[in-house]
Structure formats: C-alpha cells, structure tokens
Amino acid sequence: MTTLRIRTLGDPVLRERARPVERFDGTLRRLSDDMVETMHAANGVGLAAPQVGISGRFFVYDDHEGHAGFLANCALVGTDGEILHDEGCLSIPGPFSPTKRSQSVIARGQDVNGEPVEIRAEGLLARILQHETDHTQGVLYIDHLDAEARREVMRELREGEVRGASADPGFAPS
Ligand code: ZN
Numbered sequence: 001m002t003t004l005r006i007r008t009l010g011d012p013v014l015r016e017r018a019r020p021v022e023r024f025d026g027t028l029r030r031l032s033d034d035m036v037e038t039m040h041a042a043n044g045v046g047l048a049a050p051q052v053g054i055s056g057r058f059f060v061y062d063d064h065e066g067h068a069g070f071l072a073n074c075a076l077v078g079t080d081g082e083i084l085h086d087e088g089c090l091s092i093p094g095p096f097s098p099t100k101r102s103q104s105v106i107a108r109g110q111d112v113n114g115e116p117v118e119i120r121a122e123g124l125l126a127r128i129l130q131h132e133t134d135h136t137q138g139v140l141y142i143d144h145l146d147a148e149a150r151r152e153v154m155r156e157l158r159e160g161e162v163r164g165a166s167a168d169p170g171f172a173p174s
Pocket of ligand 1 (some may be wrong): 088089090091130135173174
C-alpha cells in the first residue's frame, strides 16, 4: 500500500463538487486501501477522495470505536439533534474549532463493491460522516463556523505554519 499526499487548504480540488463513483473496480479498491493507509498514518478518523487530489464522491473512515469502512456516493437521508464539538481536518492541519453538527444521521451510499449501504450513526461516527460527505461536495468544516471563529482558525493555521506544527495529537481530525 502507498501513503498518498494530503492536499491542504488552498488546493482547488478541495473546493470542487466531486464526481459520482460509477466504476467499482480494482482501481477503486486499491485507492481505498491507500486512503486507509494514509488516514492511519496521519492519525485521522476519516479521509475523502478530494483530500488526496481525486474528484470522486467517496471516503474512508475509522472512528477507533469499531466502525471503519468505505462509502461512495454518500447522501445523508436523515439527521436529528444538534451538538457542538471540537473538529479538525487533515487538510487544515493544526487548528480545531467547536463545530455544530447533527447529533445523529442516517447515511446511504455504496460499499467498495457497489452494494447499497445504510449507516445509522451518532456521536463521533455521525460527525465523521457529515464531515466527509461535506468534503465530497467541496465543503470544509470552517464553512460551518461564524466569521470570528473562522478568522481564529486561519490565524492558528498561519502560526502553525511558522512553527511547523503538525496536527494536535489530542484529537483525531478527518
Ligand atoms: Zn477534513
């Protein structure tokens, strides 16, 4: 398996609506394996195709609570509740900011073989599914913050670049 380069804020691929997955073949399976390797190497809990420079509507995830997998052409078909929790992103390395998300979600999509999948999730897994589905639509968690919080993230990001800091080991981004 290969570790892929993670694209960071400023790379236009992160802002594109990714293309739907139509071919569920060996190439997709290998890419999925490489993305899992890359996610684990970066201590992340999720990684979407645009984050490794690929315009594809799919992602991998591992919440380290027993839920790990692959989801293509994901749609959130039900959401409930609201919760504020620190969130980070491997493509915005360093800062974390309290981000409002649905407490629970129902996600539908396809597995790596193209078979239909439905995931009912709450807590961290629900947050990951929302964060990664956003990535496939060109949306980043900072888009959910108010202007002041977003400025704070950008400030921390610039300071982190000066220090050469990497991701906060206390919280796993995605
Ligand atoms: Zn992210």
